[in-house]
Amino acid sequence: MDPSLARRDRRTAARVRSAPVTNENTRGASGGPSSGPPTGSPALTPPADATAPVRHPEAPAPGELLGAHYGQCFGCGGEQQHGLHLEARAQDGVRVTAEFTVKAAHQGAPGLAHGGVLATALDETLGSLSWLLRVIAVTGKLETDFVRPVPVGTVLHLDAEVTAVAGRKIYSSAVGRIGSPEGPVAVRASALFIEVKVDHFIDNGRPEEIRAAMADPDQVRRARAFEVNP
Numbered sequence: 001m002d003p004s005l006a007r008r009d010r011r012t013a014a015r016v017r018s019a020p021v022t023n024e025n026t027r028g029a030s031g032g033p034s035s036g037p038p039t040g041s042p043a044l045t046p047p048a049d050a051t052a053p054v055r056h057p058e059a060p061a062p063g064e065l066l067g068a069h070y071g072q073c074f075g076c077g078g079e080q081q082h083g084l085h086l087e088a089r090a091q092d093g094v095r096v097t098a099e100f101t102v103k104a105a106h107q108g109a110p111g112l113a114h115g116g117v118l119a120t121a122l123d124e125t126l127g128s129l130s131w132l133l134r135v136i137a138v139t140g141k142l143e144t145d146f147v148r149p150v151p152v153g154t155v156l157h158l159d160a161e162v163t164a165v166a167g168r169k170i171y172s173s174a175v176g177r178i179g180s181p182e183g184p185v186a187v188r189a190s191a192l193f194i195e196v197k198v199d200h201f202i203d204n205g206r207p208e209e210i211r212a213a214m215a216d217p218d219q220v221r222r223a224r225a226f227e228v229n230p
């Protein structure tokens with residue numbers, strides 16, 4: 001290796017090692033990811049009248065794999081060749097965990113995951129919290145902190161939970177750890193999702209994909225199930 005590259009490598013490693021250690025960096029996965037938004041953007045702070053999230057009585061049981069919400073989804077779809085194939089699992093409360101294996105197709109720099117791909121993994125994990133609330137919601141705002149570089153081949157262990165709900169607004173946070181649920185924190189996010197009806201997709205999606213989705217009984221059942229709430 002070029003000696004100057006090796007020097008730079010060592011400097012980067014030293015900076016990463018000396019990154020400030022927060023509660024989140026040291027806590028195991030069992031405690032969930034929340035400890036407030038990373039940088040405190042006002043739109044990500046729940047209003048005073050926000051309430052605690054309520055797990056839907058028919059939410060998937062803790063430990064259950066959630067499956068893809070749409071086969072062509074870049075985040076979770078099995079039919080999407082270069083997608084992330086993220087697999088999320090229900091946990092207690094309004095919390096999910098997920099695993100994402102960083103592949104060569106996900107690089108931004110040699111051997112390292114692209115930040116936008118990591119943001120997608122966070123977005124997808126946070127989005128899958130919809131299964132536990134049984135409401136359809138889309139990302140309105142997503143704030144990410146990139147704490148450590150994530151090498152290709154890493155299994156990123158994600159952990160997300162809803163922290164508050166105010167009308168259609170769903171506040172959530174997530175953390176991604178390298179290698180294991182107790183591994184070092186690589187990424188964090190805070191998000192605001194907005195509840196929508198299934199018409200959001202029908203009215204806005206490209207007609208050919210909407211037609212195909214609506215002709216698939218499984219897809220229609222999955223979408224409609226979210227709209228039947230007690």
Ligand SMILES: CCCCC/C=C\C/C=C\C/C=C\C/C=C\CCCC(=O)SCCNC(=O)CCNC(=O)[C@H](O)C(C)(C)COP(=O)(O)OP(=O)(O)OC[C@H]1O[C@@H](n2cnc3c(N)ncnc32)[C@H](O)[C@@H]1OP(=O)(O)O
Nearest residue numbers: 043069123124127128130136138139140141194201213223
């Ligand atoms: C048959 C086909 C079915 C296919 C679907 C199948 C299944 C789906 C089922 C479940 C899903 C399950 C899992 C999903 C998993 C992962 C998905 C990843 C998630 C995404 O990747 S999803 C793509 C990216 N996402 C978008 O594509 C959104 C584009 N966008 C819009 O479509 C609108 O923008 C919208 C709808 C967000 C709001 O529009 P709107 O007109 O309905 O409501 P409005 O603007 O009034 O906002 C209401 C209140 O939210 C506040 N608010 C809104 N946006 C804000 C922001 N950015 N910052 C701060 N506050 C915000 C307002 O300030 C107001 O607050 P207040 O009530 O206090 O005044």
